[in-house]
Amino acid sequence: MPVRKGSTIDPERTRTGIIEAATPLLYERGLDGIGVAELCARLGASKETVYRYFGSKEGLIQAVLEARSKRVTSWIAGAVAAAGDDPRDQLTAVFDELQRWYDDPGFRGCAMQNAAAQHHVEAVREITSRHLDRRLDLLTAIARRAGAADPDTLGRQLLLLVEGATLVAAHHDRNAGKHAKQAALALLPTVSTSTGTV
Amino acid sequence: MPVRKGSTIDPERTRTGIIEAATPLLYERGLDGIGVAELCARLGASKETVYRYFGSKEGLIQAVLEARSKRVTSWIAGAVAAAGDDPRDQLTAVFDELQRWYDDPGFRGCAMQNAAAQHHVEAVREITSRHLDRRLDLLTAIARRAGAADPDTLGRQLLLLVEGATLVAAHHDRNAGKHAKQAALALLPTVSTSTGTV
DNA sequence: GATAGATAGAACTGATCGGTACGAACTCAG
DNA sequence: CTGAGTTCGTACCGATCAGTTCTATCTATC
Incomplete structure (x- = not known):
């Protein structure tokens, strides 16, 4: 329950509280799978409050997706940072983290992928596109550190494996992260010329 | 307009006509993005007819998805068959076909992927899972013909590239098919031992 | 040409949806 | 203590939805 009755001490706290509480509900049920009334009831907030902060259900959805994108991005970036300097270790860390996510019983695919597939709204x-931009940047940086002849292309190939693994894990094979990891490592240059360490 | 007024000569014709007419509408607007009333109006069929043949909107959706899955599967299988015996040519044909699809202005992602993401229904x-089964079989067969040490694993890796390319093409980069093709060819064994041609 | 089955079209139902309005309860500043 | 602002809870509104029913009309068959 993110909000209390009466005047709010910290409006920003209220806003983020609503976003955090709404995130799992929209993820589990789908963006159109839960109505504003039930959403607010489960949030412990009133419709009036939600509409004051976000203007519409669409506004709440966009705020939730933005927050989710930032969280996921920093989650992956953190895994890379914790993996040391070897790009092979970094890539391994990324796919191991993803596989741990797929193993979670609550895993229902990537919220960004699901939203883009079901919600025909430009915003x-x-x-979603900016989310993939950030992810591509991260993977391209790894490709560059690995000494790839064409880091941009390799980065885009790695992006296909990441997104493909998440989708296939959701709909077909929960072990997709392991296969993606093998493929990703196979695509890296075999001998690290390490000309692109910076 | 798949149906005429009055008694029908061929009920199966009516059924497939409804499916074919409904397919692009559900694809463009999303499964929940168009109501049964508008759907029937655009189909030229009445609600009574649709409900007689399919029982519910859900039944129509499932029939449309089944038909779509079969069409797409035979489309890809046909491209492979037309590419000759070299597994590298076959894989090239698959990704070239996919890229041609992504280049279509009406491309809005894979209907199967979109449906699975937005529709939380077991059926x-x-x-979708059976659809990916069939696609995996096709890709594993190519991997086997290519003489892969572990055709099952390579097939699954190729599946990640196919699905990842379709998703990324829909949401981020229309040229995903070209990058996927390069990655797929790079994953194939460099020297075709061709022990698995049969 | 009479009959039976299938159809279009439109009216209708009950439920649900996003969004608004309002009163009562609450907090904080003065 | 008072008043302004915030919140909850509920009631409400108009629109839309999936699904049903009815009638008039069409076609194939006998």
Whole structure:
């Protein structure tokens, strides 16, 4: 329950509290799978409050997706940072983290992928696209550190494996992260010329 | 307009006509993005007819997805068959076909992927899973013909590239098919031992 | 040409949806 | 203590939805 009755001490706290509480509900049920009334009831907030902060259900959805994108991005970036300097270790860390996510019983695919597939709204498409931009940047940086001849292309190939693994894990094979990891490592240059360490 | 007024000569014709007419509408607007009333109006069929043949909107959706899965599967299988015996040519044909699809202005992602992401219904999940089963079989066969040491694993890796390319093409980069093709060819054994041609 | 089955089209139902309005309860500043 | 602002809870509104029913009309068959 993110909010109390009466005047709010910290409006920003209220806002983020609503977002955090709404995130799992929209993820589990789907963006159109839960109505504003039930959403607010489970949030412990009133419709009036939600509409004051976000203007519409669409506004709440976009705020939730933005927050989710940032969290996921920093989660992956953190795994890379914790893996040391070897790009092979970094890539291994990424796919191991993903596989741990797929193993979670609550895993229902990537919220960003699901939203883009079900929600035909330009703003949501932009959020998803920016999300993939950030992910591509991270993977391209690893490709560059690995000394790839064409880091941009390798980065895009790695992006296909990450997104493909998440989708296949959701709909077909929970072990997709392991296969993606093998493929990703196989795509890296076999001998690290390490000309692109910076 | 799949149906005329009056008694029908061929009920199966009516059924497939409804499915074919409904397919692009559900694809463009999303499964929940168009109501049964508008759907029937655009189909030129009455609600009574649709409900007689399919029982519910859900039944129509499942019939549309089944038909779509079969069409797409035979489309890809046809491209492989037309590419000759070299597994590298076959894989190239698959990704070239996919890229041609992504280049279509009407491309809005894979209907199967979209349905699975937006529709939290067990039956739809099963249709999608079987669809990916068939696709995995096809890719594993190519991997085997290519002489892969572990055709099952390579097949699954190729599946990640196919599905990842379709998703990324829909939401981020229309050229995903070209990058996927390069990655797929790089994953194939460099020297075709061709022990698995049969 | 009479009959039976299938159809289009439109009216209708009950439920649910997003969004608004309002009163009562609450907090904080003065 | 008072008043302004915030919140909850509920009631409400108009629109839309999936699904049903009815009638008039069409076609194939006998």
